[in-house]
Amino acid sequence: MTFKVRDVIITYVLIVIGFLFLSQPIYNVFGIPGIPVTHFLIIFLPVIILTGVFKKDYRRVFFLNKPKNASFIFKGIGLWFCALVISLIYAAIAVRFLPEEKELVKTFDYLFSNTVLLEQLLLIGLMPAITEELLFRGFIFSSFIENMSPAKAIIISSAMFAALHLSLLKFVPTFLLGVVFSYTVYKTRSIYTSMFLHFLNNTFSVLIQSLAPTVNIPESFILPGINLQVIMVFVAAILLIKCNEVMKKIKTVKKLKYN
Numbered sequence: 001m002t003f004k005v006r007d008v009i010i011t012y013v014l015i016v017i018g019f020l021f022l023s024q025p026i027y028n029v030f031g032i033p034g035i036p037v038t039h040f041l042i043i044f045l046p047v048i049i050l051t052g053v054f055k056k057d058y059r060r061v062f063f064l065n066k067p068k069n070a071s072f073i074f075k076g077i078g079l080w081f082c083a084l085v086i087s088l089i090y091a092a093i094a095v096r097f098l099p100e101e102k103e104l105v106k107t108f109d110y111l112f113s114n115t116v117l118l119e120q121l122l123l124i125g126l127m128p129a130i131t132e133e134l135l136f137r138g139f140i141f142s143s144f145i146e147n148m149s150p151a152k153a154i155i156i157s158s159a160m161f162a163a164l165h166l167s168l169l170k171f172v173p174t175f176l177l178g179v180v181f182s183y184t185v186y187k188t189r190s191i192y193t194s195m196f197l198h199f200l201n202n203t204f205s206v207l208i209q210s211l212a213p214t215v216n217i218p219e220s221f222i223l224p225g226i227n228l229q230v231i232m233v234f235v236a237a238i239l240l241i242k243c244n245e246v247m248k249k250i251k252t253v254k255k256l257k258y259n
Contacts, residue, residue: 002061002142003054011046012140012160018042019164032114035123039131047139062138063191073193076184080197083180084204087173098169112209120206129199136161136178137185137194145186154182177201 003011019042026041027034051061058064067073112120136157144153158178162171181194 002056002146003050003139005143005147008140008143011050015042015046015135016164019166032111032119032123035111036127039127043131043135047135051139061142062134063142063185063189065190067188067190067193069188072184072187073196075187076180076193076197077200079180079183080177080201083173083176084201087176090172091169094169094172108209117206117210120210121203124206125199125203128202129195132161132164133181133191133195133198137181138191141182141185150186154179154186157182 019038022042023034023038026038030037050056051058111123115123140160141153141157144157148156158175158181161178161181162175165171165174167174177198181197184193184197185191
């Protein structure tokens with residue numbers, strides 16, 4: 001058995017309160033190391049302790065299974081890419097209407113200017129991919145999927161995921177990512193697939209942020225309104241299509257071999 005929906009919601013509310021009141025003080029005390037400390041104390045530790053205290057099955061609560069349909073990960077990458085494109089379009093429009101989140105921008109600027117690429121990949125790429133997935137696609141989603149329809153479980157857990165990021169500008173992109181991650185776990189019954197997609201998304205963002213100040217593209221090669229992010233998205237699209245073609249060829253060769 002997983003947790004009751006009521007217990008999950010209460011835990012989530014307490015985690016949100018913890019983020020609101022503790023994340024900044026922890027950051028003020030520890031600086032950049034306060035980021036993993038916050039994730040460990042507020043996101044990771046509570047759900048791990050609760051699962052042990054109430055004697056729940058860790059494998060069932062957190063979908064710690066080998067993917068049932070491993071090939072679905074490529075469909076997951078395609079869905080992630082679609083969410084990325086929609087998010088870029090939304091951000092380009094929403095930034096004109098929503099207030100500029102100066103504190104968020106300031107925090108990220110400070111983080112990127114005071115860490116090297118490997119630290120950025122660990123702090124932004126790997127850590128949230130583990131802690132946030134265990135909370136949302138594990139602890140929360142496993143409860144919802146047993147007590148409501150898959151569609152409701154995916155939508156509600158994704159909205160909760162987006163809300164925790166405390167950003168109006170990021171709500172829609174984060175919600176879309178949550179839908180993709182949750183759907184992937186639903187289809188594969190494994191949290192490892194959503195961890196991979198989450199890591200892929202955050203790593204892509206880190207690389208964009210790291211490359212943007214250093215890559216010098218002549219203006220004559222860039223159309224008005226096209227920036228490095230858009231170029232990288234199209235490069236990623238081409239690579240994704242090529243990977244898909246290679247996978248189809250491999251499947252065809254295997255079928256011919258066994259026939």
